[in-house]
Amino acid sequence: MQIKHATSGEIAVLHLQGKIMGGPDATTLHEKLHELIESGTLSVVIDLRDVDWMNSSGLGILIGGLSALRKSGGDLRLSTVTEKIEEVLRITKLDRVFDIYASIEDAIASYE
């Protein structure tokens, strides 16, 4: 999995690429999210258009990041989820927990 970090004003946009299955990659994403919180960046968008699939380890990191950000007064919003990830979010009912947007632009605009 690869992570590209961009910013739009005070919003961090993380573009993920590959598969999120646990192992060393999952640690990298977990650390990245906590690095953002520690630096005071509390509005985060995760762009999932290039993520083929994720398992419960990936979901766990996203939900952990969401909880930590909301506790600090921020949020983590998802954009452009693929069909397979949408299915996993639906199975676990996390589609009711995350705010999910059709595009990065919509997700960024939702913070305004």
Place this chain on the structure above:
Amino acid sequence: MKKVIEKRYRSRINSVVKAERLTDKVARQCDLSEGTRADLCIAVTEAVNNAILHGNNLEADKYVRLKFDCSDSSIRIVVIDEGDGFDVEAVADPLSPENITKPNGRGLLILESLMDEVRVKPSSQGTRVEMVLKKR
């Protein structure tokens, strides 16, 4: 056509990546569609992660066995760890309101949703997870 592939992994965090590579290779050899291939990879990485982290507790001298049994109509997958087993009935419902935002506990739910059959047999010698994915 019947094909059996078996591999043993050390209880290391990056073994799941190796298991995923093998799973993707097996799925391609078995001519699974892209969506079904992803289902298989998600399920196997769930089971292998659980075996490494919760079954074997990352103990270096314990192994995880992964076996694929491919036929014309289905793939049977077996994942066995060397841990102490666990109480399946005691696994908390990840969909209940008090658990929905917890970071873990969704693995079994995902396995049961994506696979056609799932059987979990814990014992004091380790846990055996057997799954069947029908070709479609």
